Amino acid sequence: MLTVETIETKPAVLFVDDEQGVLRAIERTCHTQEWITICVRNGAKALELMRSRAVDVVVSDMRMPEMKGAELVSHIADEFPETVCILISGFSDLGETIDAINAGNIRAYITKPWNNEQLKLTVRNCLEYKRLNEERRHLQIVTQCQNEKLNNLNATLDLEVATRTHDLHKAVRTLDQVNQQLEQSHSDSIKVFSNLFELRAGNAEHGRQVSDLTGSMLVQLQVNPQMHKQIIMAALLHDIGSIGLTDRELSAEIPGLSAKETANYQRHPAIGAGLLMGIESFSEAAEIIRAHHERFDGKGFPDGLIADEIPLGSRIISLVSDYFDLQQGRLLGEKMTESEAREFILSASGTRYDPQIVDSMVTAFASGNAIIDEFEETILAAAQLTADLILSRDLVLPDGVLLLPRHHVLGVKLVRQILAFERDSRQKLEIYVYSPVVTEKSDARPNEQKKQC
Secondary structure (H helix, E strand, O other), rough: OOOOOHHHHOOOEEEEOOOHHHHHHHHHHHOOOOOOEEEEEOHHHHHHHHHHOOEEEEEEOOOOOOOHHHHHHHHHHHHHOOOEEEEEOOOOHHHHHHHHHHOOOOEEEEOOOHHHHHHHHHHHHHHHHHHHHHHEEEEEHHHHHHHHHHHHHOOOOOHHHHHHHHHHHHEEEEEEHHHHHHHHHHHHHHHHHHHHHHHHHOOOOOHHHHHHHHHHHHHHHHOOHHHHHHHHHHHHHHHHHHOOOHHHHHHHHHHHHHHHHHHOOHHHHHHHHHHHHHOOOHHHHHHHHOOOOOOOOOOOOOOOOOOHHHOOHHHHHHHHHHHHHHHOOOOOOOOOOOOOOOOOHHHHHHEEHHHHHHHHHHHHHHEEEHHHHHHOOOEEEEHOOOOOEEEOOOEEOOOOOOEEEEOOEEHHHHHHHHHHHHHHHHHOOEEEEEOOHHHHHHHOOHHHHHOOO
């Protein structure tokens, strides 16, 4: 039975849409979830409600009469900066999308018609993101208080000083752990966003494929950690500017596009950079995305950069993306095998591609996944999952929707959520995990990116 205490402790999710039928569908989808679902039909009512009660996440339609979703998000960013926002839209209006991203705390963007399970998963991710932010702020206050008390203590190393110092160090360690979780949550959200966008293009694997091979090459090139992070984000989102392309421009073979379609297609790197340039943490990734169709010989687009004028990340992503596009037949109009695609890239070294990057690709393929292959892989049903297992592959639905990325560490709560998802969706999941026995006797490589839920 739902008690007053239960209601007060549940997070609140506010859905804003001018269509009553859409709100009814959302209520049916979310009525059994772990949050309170609130629905209103316009932005003014949403703001009025938020001034009278706490709201954790707002899910707003982009196009509404009176106040558009972008305007609502801007008001929320000003008045309620701690509230996390998600945009839902059936329109690919790039101008409004850019305005909304630059103006508000946008955590995710979902297109109509949406996948109910993906909608619920996105809301859960945003609630978890908000919880981690609140915990981080609390720990920052605790740390600040502890620092102030420590500064006022006597210089002698008495028991009180030792006790306070221990508490301070414990708080700092906990804060570091929360920051690591927040960073991993940010990375996972980028992967989910990349997956949602690429579903429209009919190739939900492309971003992850490019990101994985790019990561192997960055290891060969010994790129510093900060640049590594920016390049991986750019690899996942390199085609985000294609959001405004028509279905034909997205899926047709590039040599078969008309002159007008080709010109429109060649705008997508600059559009992708424009979408991200207003977000400080994506500034370097935006520059990489803008240049990822430049060629080493200067014959690329949009700026005709040559050789080292092209950012390192762009030179890598250009090669890796072409490698997979060649196998899909999109780049040249006919599908190639993996070996044929590699031969093409080797033949274009010094023209299309940076010879140094081509060499690193050869080394990456030579080593393959040697480290990961040292770990045995086991397929489990959801009912067999336990806490602390590590995913050896992305957990992906048959329609290409990413649920969890590879190397994610399963916690007790997440195991329960997977079981609930399987029950609600009536889809039997096959989940690939690393064998615990092999993990114990090997260098704990798969734990490098682990996250507890």
